[in-house]
């Protein structure tokens with residue numbers, strides 16, 4: 543029956559499908575990719591059934607292909623997110639998200655004494671471990687594990 | 695070294711560290727060299743630290759340079775709401791390099807991104823204080839003849855003590871074994887234990903400073919247990935005396951063992967240790983001059 547559910551979010555001719563987003567993270571993905579600030583045509587659905595995930599959300603972007611570095615930012619949201627590239631209604635390429643070496647601007651440093659929280663400096667983190675995820679602030683040098691990562 | 699600034703001990707490779715230590719040994723033989731003739735340093739202490747500032751200013755003067763700056767942000771426009779960025783940009787126009795201390799963590803890294811000239815971090819909150827680490831390394835190498843394969847015992851506040859964190863990071867290049875002696879709520883943070891695990895460096899944790907631990911040490915690195923860290927004053931009273939090093943405790947320690955301390959001490963090293971030839975903390979502080987001269991020469995490529 544998942545096929546029927548998929549139809550609730552209409553098919554696109556050309557563009558990108560961001561699939562298997564945890565439902566409660568849909569708006570985080572929109573914000574990370576800056577989709578709330580574009581004139582792109584997009585459709586999305588949430589609380590769709592997925593056998594693997596329980597509830598999932600999906601975003602379809604018309605006539606838009608994302609650079610890998612954009613896609614890889616989504617690894618911070620969930621490593622399960624899948625990207626499908628659509629051409630002529632067909633999936634021509636599938637991409638997985640993989641954490642980049644560094645993360646600029648989208649994560650808050652949770653150290654209140656960090657210069658990024660005191661002087662309006664935009665954040666920069668190096669990924670020190672991908673599995674499990676751990677990132678290090680380039681300024682205060684504190685390391686944060688996945689559960690302490692806060693997306694701005 | 696990343697760029698020309700020294701912000702974190704992690705910016706230095708093993709070769710950088712050894713090069714700076716060799717240079718420091720040359721400065722110890724001949725501390726007065728005119729390398730900074732015609733150069734001006736901006737020494738900016740947004741947070742006061744007389745000990746560190748005098749050591750840097752002495753180093754600059756002995757190298758023939760001149761100093762401008764301030765000893766406390768209270769007497770600068772920094773308290774009138776001027777941003778760190780504006781202060782650094784202004785000073786950067788006047789000087790050849792900047793030495794700065796700030797209570798905000800990451801402030802020196804940020805300054806190094808703004809300034810055209812090299813920045814030396816003289817302490818950024820609980821984060822880094824690389825010149826202290828270099829003088830610690832210099833003291834260890836000078837007294838042990840090597841940095842390799844040493845048994846290093848760290849005692850006291852290992853949670854907030856940035857000097858022990860940076861020393862641990864720097865020593866990772868030299869195959870050490872660590873012993874951490876601290877009360878449970880001041881023990882070495884997981885971040886640093888994981889760091890050692892990844893580097894394959896063994897460490898052992900203890901809650902008591904026993905002669906068994908001391909007798910294994912090549913370096914006994916004592917730190918202050920600071921009263922203001924404790925929410926319960928009774929807990930402080932109970933804990934503070936557990937970590938007092940007395941001369942009698944050194945009776946069966948290695949002949950070559952040295953006691954280090956970043957100073958100032960409170961009561962964690964009893965004064966009867968001072969006369970023991972194994973007490974090295976006063977010479978250690980003096981080594982700061984040579985280490986800082988070597989750091990300045992390194993960042994300026996002199």
Ligand SMILES: [Zn+2]
Pocket residue numbers: 651652653656657658679680681682683684800
């Ligand atoms: Zn930070």
